[in-house]
Amino acid sequence: MIRDLGDGLVLRCATDDDAEPLAVFVGDVLRAQDSVEPNRALAAWERDLIGGRHPSFRPGDATVVADRRTGAIVSCLHLLSQTWTYGGVPIAVGQPELIGTVTERRGGGLVRAQFEVIHRWSAERGQRMLAITGIPWFYRQFGYELAIERGGGPRVFLDAVTPLRESPPGWRVRPAEDTDVAFLVELAAAATARHLVAVPRDAALWRYELTGKRADSGARREIRILERHGERVGYLAHAFDLWAAAWRSRPSRSWPACRGAKRGSARSATWWSRARRWRGRRRARAAPR
Numbered sequence: 142m143i144r145d146l147g148d149g150l151v152l153r154c155a156t157d158d159d160a161e162p163l164a165v166f167v168g169d170v171l172r173a174q175d176s177v178e179p180n181r182a183l184a185a186w187e188r189d190l191i192g193g194r195h196p197s198f199r200p201g202d203a204t205v206v207a208d209r210r211t212g213a214i215v216s217c218l219h220l221l222s223q224t225w226t227y228g229g230v231p232i233a234v235g236q237p238e239l240i241g242t243v244t245e246r247r248g249g250g251l252v253r254a255q256f257e258v259i260h261r262w263s264a265e266r267g268q269r270m271l272a273i274t275g276i277p278w279f280y281r282q283f284g285y286e287l288a289i290e291r292g293g294g295p296r297v298f299l300d301a302v303t304p305l306r307e308s309p310p311g312w313r314v315r316p317a318e319d320t321d322v323a324f325l326v327e328l329a330a331a332a333t334a335r336h337l338v339a340v341p342r343d344a345a346l347w348r349y350e351l352t353g354k355r356a357d358s359g360a361r362r363e364i365r366i367l368e369r370h371g372e373r374v375g376y377l378a379h380a381f382d383l384w385a386a387a388w389r390s391r392p393s394r395s396w397p398a399c400r401g402a403k404r405g406s407a408r409s410a411t412w413w414s415r416a417r418r419w420r421g422r423r424r425a426r427a428a429p430r
C-alpha cells in the first residue's frame with residue numbers, strides 16, 4: 142500500500158492480479174464520448190501493457206485506488222517510461238496514461254493523489270520531462286504546459302482514394318515481418334534524425350509494434366514495407382481502422398506522392414509537458430544571489 146486515502150480507499154501499485162479487472166475498468170471508464178459500449182481498443186491496450194507484452198512496462202508502473210472493502214478499482218493511472226531524443230540527445234521521458242476514476246468518486250482528489258506518486262517515481266527514474274495527451278487544459282493544474290503538436294502526417298479521405306489503373310512497375314507493398322526488424326530500426330533512425338523531437342525504437346520496441354500488440358489495441362498500427370524491384374526502400378505505418386472517414390498514416394522515409402493526401406491535417410491532439418527541473422534551473426539562474 143502506498144497511502145490510505147481514508148473513506149475506505151487505498152492507493153497502491155497495480156499487480157499481476159489486477160490485469161483483467163484493470164482492463165475492464167479502463168474499457169468502462171475511458172469510453173468514447175457518450176458511448177454506451179466500453180472502449181475495447183483501450184481495454185486491449187491495457188491488457189498488452191499490464192499482461193507483460195510491452196518490453197518495459199510492468200504492473201507496478203501503474204497506480205490504482207481500490208475500495209478496501211470490496212477490492213474494486215475506483216481509479217487508476219499508468220506511468221510509461223520512454224526515451225525520446227531532442228536534437229539527437231536522448232532524454233528519459235515519462236508518459237502518464239490511461240487515467241480514470243469511476244463516476245461516483247470523481248472530484249475526490251484520487252487522480253491528484255496518484256499524480257503525486259507518479260511524479261515522484263518519474264523523478265526517481267531520472268526522467269527529465271513528462272509528456273501527456275488528453276483533456277485540453279485539465280492537466281495544467283498538475284504542472285503541465287502546452288508543448289508540441291502530436292501526430293501529423295497525411296490524412297487520406299475515402300473519396301480521394303481511387304483504384305490505380307495499373308501498379309507502378311517494380312513496386313510492391315507488403316506487411317512487415319519479424320525479419321524486417323533490423324531494417325525498420327535503421328530506416329526509422331535515419332528518418333527521425335530529420336526531426337528535432339523524436340522517439341527512437343530499438344529492436345524490442347519494433348517487435349512489440351509488429352507482433353506484440355493485440356489486434357484490437359488502440360495503440361496498434363499496421364506496418365507495411367515498400368519494395369522496389371524486390372528491395373526494401375521504405376515503410377509505412379497506419380491506423381487499422383477508419384477515423385472520421387479518413388485513413389491516418391505516418392510518413393516514413395520513402396513517402397510516395399499520394400493523391401488526396403493533406404500533409405499535417407491529422408493533428409488531432411497536442412502533447413503537454415511537465416519539465417519542472419528545467420524550469421527550476423532557469424529560475425535559479427535568474428534569481429538574485
Ligand SMILES: CC(C)(COP(=O)(O)OP(=O)(O)OC[C@H]1O[C@@H](n2cnc3c(N)ncnc32)[C@H](O)[C@@H]1OP(=O)(O)O)[C@@H](O)C(=O)NCCC(=O)NCCS
Nearest residue numbers: 170171240241242247248249250251252253254274275276
Ligand atoms: C478526468 C478524471 C480522470 C478526473 O479524475 P478525478 O479523480 O475526479 O480527479 P481529482 O478529483 O483528483 O481532480 C483533481 C482536480 O481536478 C479537478 N477536476 C476534476 N474533474 C475535472 C474536470 N472534468 N474538469 C476540470 N477540473 C476537474 C478537481 O476539482 C480537482 O481540483 P482540486 O484538487 O483543485 O479540487 C475523471 O473525471 C474521469 O475519469 N473522467 C473520465 C475518463 C477521462 O476522461 N480520463 C482522462 C482521459 S485524458
